[in-house]
């Protein structure tokens with residue numbers, strides 16, 4: 001599958017090790033992760049030479065091309081929230097993963113649209129298991 005992985009950049013990258021593990025597993029399973037560069041600790045620097053318009057056009061094209069979206073939502077992010085709404089409006093299945101105990105916006109936890117899920121995890125293994133269950137649905 002062509003997958004769009006979404007995670008916070010501007011507001012913090014504290015979850016980058018989990019993001020890297022999730023993207024690495026997706027690739028090992030044979031999926032194409034359109035946003036694979038987000039696994040790198042230097043992802044923001046990698047996009048540093050792009051204008052905001054270029055990032056918006058590239059990322060929305062990738063969202064339209066994707067079969068499903070997986071987001072790490074433990075750190076609140078304008079970009080992630082926008083990407084989730086954009087994907088939902090286009091009928092994409094969406095999985096949101098959050099560390100247990102963090103507060104996630106009710107604008108995500110309140111979504112009852114079919115194909116949208118929020119799951120919490122305590123360990124990286126648990127996050128990986130949620131991801132695989134979502135893809136096997």
Ligand SMILES: O=c1[nH]c(=O)n([C@H]2C[C@H](O)[C@@H](COP(=O)(O)O)O2)cc1CO
Nearest residue numbers: 006007008009010011047077078079080
């Ligand atoms: O440089 C960038 N490149 C990029 O692809 N994004 C996208 C991918 C991420 O899923 C999301 C992060 O948004 P934010 O920076 O508001 O946390 O936006 C966001 C930025 C910076 O806003």
